[in-house]
Amino acid sequence: MAPGRIAILGATSTVARALAACYAREGQDLLLCGRSLPEAEKVAQDLSLRYGIAAEACLFDPDLPDYPQVLWRLEGGPPLQGVVWAIGTMSAAAGEAGPDDIRQTTWVNFGAAVAAIEGLLPAVHAKGFIVLLSSVAGERGRRKNYVYGAAKAALTTYGQGLNHRLAGRGPRVTVVQLGVVDSQMTWGMAGGPSGAAPEKVAKAIIRAVRAGRGRVHVPAVWGPIMLLLRLLPEPVFNRLQV
Numbered sequence: 317m318a319p320g321r322i323a324i325l326g327a328t329s330t331v332a333r334a335l336a337a338c339y340a341r342e343g344q345d346l347l348l349c350g351r352s353l354p355e356a357e358k359v360a361q362d363l364s365l366r367y368g369i370a371a372e373a374c375l376f377d378p379d380l381p382d383y384p385q386v387l388w389r390l391e392g393g394p395p396l397q398g399v400v401w402a403i404g405t406m407s408a409a410a411g412e413a414g415p416d417d418i419r420q421t422t423w424v425n426f427g428a429a430v431a432a433i434e435g436l437l438p439a440v441h442a443k444g445f446i447v448l449l450s451s452v453a454g455e456r457g458r459r460k461n462y463v464y465g466a467a468k469a470a471l472t473t474y475g476q477g478l479n480h481r482l483a484g485r486g487p488r489v490t491v492v493q494l495g496v497v498d499s500q501m502t503w504g505m506a507g508g509p510s511g512a513a514p515e516k517v518a519k520a521i522i523r524a525v526r527a528g529r530g531r532v533h534v535p536a537v538w539g540p541i542m543l544l545l546r547l548l549p550e551p552v553f554n555r556l557q558v
């Protein structure tokens with residue numbers, strides 16, 4: 317395992333908080349980045365107090381002009397052990413998303429991730445890792461969420477390409493295709509399958525990173541589910557309310 321801090325981008329997300337807690341429990345120092353600095357500071361203080369780690373908070377807002385703000389903080393410092401991209405936002409229901417929503421959804425879920433990860437690459441240890449939290453929504457376009465799904469599909473493809481580029485000579489890249497997780501993002505959503513517990517999801521992500529997986533479904537049950545969904549012939553698929 318490479319030395320150094322792990323930077324979590326979108327550290328206020330439900331999944332990221334669980335991931336940060338798992339790492340902190342192991343004594344891992346963290347850089348916690350979020351668009352709300354006070355909220356990121358609360359997470360950092362809580363983890364430092366509970367687990368005695370060094371946790372620093374940093375403003376990180378894809379909507380601000382000097383994005384990605386975290387870069388100046390890392391200049392000249394020791395390399396990071398890893399970077400986790402946890403930021404994501406759901407668009408309005410398909411057919412109801414206007415141009416601003418579409419622009420924001422594609423930027424926040426995809427463009428902002430690419431800009432940040434490309435900028436941060438030189439700051440990551442060559443034996444370190446990069447994790448991108450993508451989604452099963454990107455595996456086959458569905459009527460309910462295809463704007464979000466298309467942005468996540470682009471993020472997955474970016475992660476695969478980066479993995480290919482860095483193979484054998486840079487940090488390992490793990491694209492995590494998350495199924496439904498019980499989080500801020502899914503609270504109150506009716507009709508879907510019940511979500512996985514964030515703590516279990518966090519542990520599975522850490523295992524996948526340590527195993528050097530390039531792409532992984534979390535929870536694992538989503539692998540066969542999505543395989544089936546991808547293979548369904550169009551006339552059958554189009555009749556499904558998924």
Ligand SMILES: NC(=O)c1ccc[n+]([C@@H]2O[C@H](COP(=O)([O-])OP(=O)(O)OC[C@H]3O[C@@H](n4cnc5c(N)ncnc54)[C@H](OP(=O)(O)O)[C@@H]3O)[C@@H](O)[C@H]2O)c1
Binds near residue numbers: 404
């Ligand atoms: N939950 C699921 O079922 C599920 C399924 C598949 C994939 N994922 C992906 O997993 C990742 C973590 O999601 P989660 O479930 O933990 O969701 P979450 O709790 O809603 O967290 C979303 C994160 O993205 C940040 N964010 C949202 N819009 C932003 C914007 N415009 N600018 C900057 N930051 C923004 C949020 O910041 P604030 O805290 O400041 O709002 C928060 O840190 C996301 O990439 C999500 O797409 C989740």
